[in-house]
Structures are given as structure tokens and as C-alpha cells.
Amino acid sequence: MKPTARRAQNPDIVSVNRVHRLTPNMVRITFSSEDMSVFSDGGVGGYCKLFLPQPDQTLTDFTAQIARKDRPAVRTYTVRNSRPDLGEIDIDFVDHGDNGPASAWAINATAGSFCGFAGANPLKRASFSADHYLIAADMSALTMAAATIEALPRDAVGSAFFEIETAADKQDIDAPAGLEIHWLVSDNPACPGAKIVAAIEEMDWPTGRVQTCFAGESTMARSLRLYALKEKNLPREDAYISGYWKFGLVEDEHKAFKRSEANGA
Numbered sequence: 276m277k278p279t280a281r282r283a284q285n286p287d288i289v290s291v292n293r294v295h296r297l298t299p300n301m302v303r304i305t306f307s308s309e310d311m312s313v314f315s316d317g318g319v320g321g322y323c324k325l326f327l328p329q330p331d332q333t334l335t336d337f338t339a340q341i342a343r344k345d346r347p348a349v350r351t352y353t354v355r356n357s358r359p360d361l362g363e364i365d366i367d368f369v370d371h372g373d374n375g376p377a378s379a380w381a382i383n384a385t386a387g388s389f390c391g392f393a394g395a396n397p398l399k400r401a402s403f404s405a406d407h408y409l410i411a412a413d414m415s416a417l418t419m420a421a422a423t424i425e426a427l428p429r430d431a432v433g434s435a436f437f438e439i440e441t442a443a444d445k446q447d448i449d450a451p452a453g454l455e456i457h458w459l460v461s462d463n464p465a466c467p468g469a470k471i472v473a474a475i476e477e478m479d480w481p482t483g484r485v486q487t488c489f490a491g492e493s494t495m496a497r498s499l500r501l502y503a504l505k506e507k508n509l510p511r512e513d514a515y516i517s518g519y520w521k522f523g524l525v526e527d528e529h530k531a532f533k534r535s536e537a538n539g540a
């Protein structure tokens with residue numbers, strides 16, 4: 276098995292087996308590789324890097340580009356399902372139109388399409404020791420949040436908030452009986468995550484030890500981070516809070532923005 280750090284420079288080429296419109300704004304792509312070790316560094320809910328070909332680029336040309344380390348557009352995604360016996364994984368892509376290389380690639384993908392794959396990394400919150408779990412995600416982080424919920428102990432108690440584009444974007448999640456899931460339909464695309472922030476701020480903060488798993492649009496994540504860490508004094512070790520994309524910025528710009536925030540700029 277190749278170390279993930281090295282693989283981020285040397286992605287494997289994987290091909291599309293099936294494309295399925297999971298919900299109105301989510302496309303599920305099933306990837307396959309004859310060598311399952313390509314996928315098996317991490318697992319369900321872990322993130323991976325996708326290296327995206329240009330529209331109409333041939334497999335030969337793309338393979339040569341990767342081999343000479345001429346980096347194409349690279350985007351971050353999450354593994355939803357893994358079927359090692361079949362050499363397959365599923366990744367769910369938010370369809371936000373053709374304004375980004377990953378979304379455009381996904382909505383145009385068909386069986387036989389290809390891209391580069393590096394990862395996947397392990398699930399972020401994999402140690403569970405809370406009295407109450409608080410989970411929140413927009414559609415970009417739905418996979419990670421769903422995988423986290425499905426990994427919780429079966430007697431876990433908590434609340435989950437998902438912001439979706441339409442009521443039909445709701446998904447089935449195998450949640451513990453004590454975890455209440457709230458599906459919030461966005462009513463303002465210019466303020467992604469606003470419904471989640473309002474719901475978390477309006478609820479009674481749970482008593483006992485709380486662990487969070489919050490991810491989605493950057494402004495949403497920032498508001499939730501301030502609220503949980505500063506107003507509710509949540510210990511950092513119990514907080515997984517992450518910006519997955521930023522309204523108006525492409526992924527590389529968002530990463531630069533995150534670095535400048537971390538450096539206190």
C-alpha cells in the first residue's frame with residue numbers, strides 16, 4: 276500500500292463504472308480499479324484528492340500529463356461506500372453546475388470516464404466518547420457527516436442538521452435511534468449554511484460532554500467555530516469544524532484563504 280502523502284503527488288488513474296443521479300443536486304459516481312489497494316488507504320468518510328482531466332482529453336494524454344507531474348485541476352472529495360470485493364468505491368458530487376472543474380466533470384461523466392485518485396484518508400472523527408453528538412453539514416459534507424453518524428456507537432445520543440437544496444435531496448442515513456436528524460431546505464443560495472447556523476444557535480446547548488462534527492461552506496464553519504469554541508467553551512479536542520468550500524472562491528483560493536486565516540491574517 277502506498278503512503279498517502281506520496282500518492283498525493285502520484286495519483287492512480289481510476290475509471291468510472293456507473294453514474295447515478297442520487298438526488299436532484301447530487302451525482303453518485305462509482306469508480307473502479309483492478310488494484311483495490313488504490314482505494315484502501317483510508318475508507319468510508321475519508322477524504323481523497325481527485326485529479327481532473329480537461330474535457331475531451333484522452334486517457335493517453337492525461338496519463339502522460341500525470342506521469343510528467345504536470346498538475347491538472349485537483350479537488351477534494353469523500354468516499355461514501357467501499358466494496359473491496361468488487362474493486363469499487365462511490366463518491367457523491369454536489370452538482371453546482373459547470374462553474375468548477377470537478378462539478379463539471381461529474382455531471383458530464385459516463386461509464387469509461389477517468390480521473391486521477393489519491394487517498395483516501397481516514398474518517399476525521401473516529402473516536403467517540405461524548406454524552407451528546409452535534410453534527411452539521413451542507414451537501415458538500417453530507418458524505419462525511421453521514422459516515423460519521425453511521426460509525427457512532429449504536430447507543431449514541433445527539434442531533435444532526437443537514438442543509439439541502441431541495442426536500443428531495445434528503446438521503447437515508449443509518450443513524451442510532453437516539454440521534455435526531457433535521458433536514459433544513461436552504462431558501463437563499465447566497466447564504467449557504469445560514470439555516471444550520473440559526474438552528475444550532477437556537478437549540479439548547481446539550482449538557483455533559485459534547486463532541487461536534489461540523490463541515491460545509493467556510494462562512495458557516497467560521498460562525499459555528501466561534502459559537503462552539505468561544506460562546507459554549509467547547510474544548511478544541513472535541514471540535515471537528517471544517518470549511519469545505521467558500522462561496523465565490525475556487526478550491527485553491529479557498530485553501531490559500533484558510534492558510535491566511537490560520538496565520539492570523
Ligand SMILES: Cc1cc2nc3c(=O)[nH]c(=O)nc-3n(C[C@H](O)[C@H](O)[C@H](O)COP(=O)(O)OP(=O)(O)OC[C@H]3O[C@@H](n4cnc5c(N)ncnc54)[C@H](O)[C@@H]3O)c2cc1C
Nearest residue numbers: 352353369371375376377378519520521522523524525526
Ligand atoms: C475534506 C473535504 C471533503 C470534501 N468532500 C466533498 C464531497 O464528497 N462531495 C462534494 O460535492 N464536495 C466535497 N467537498 C467540497 C469540494 O471540494 C468543493 O466544493 C470544491 O470547491 C468543488 O470543486 P469544483 O471544481 O466543483 O469547484 P471550484 O472550481 O472549486 O469552484 C467554482 C465555483 O463553485 C463554487 N462552489 C464550490 N463548491 C460548491 C458547492 N458545494 N456548492 C455551491 N457552489 C460551490 C465556488 O465557490 C466557486 O465560485 C469536500 C471538501 C473538503 C475540504
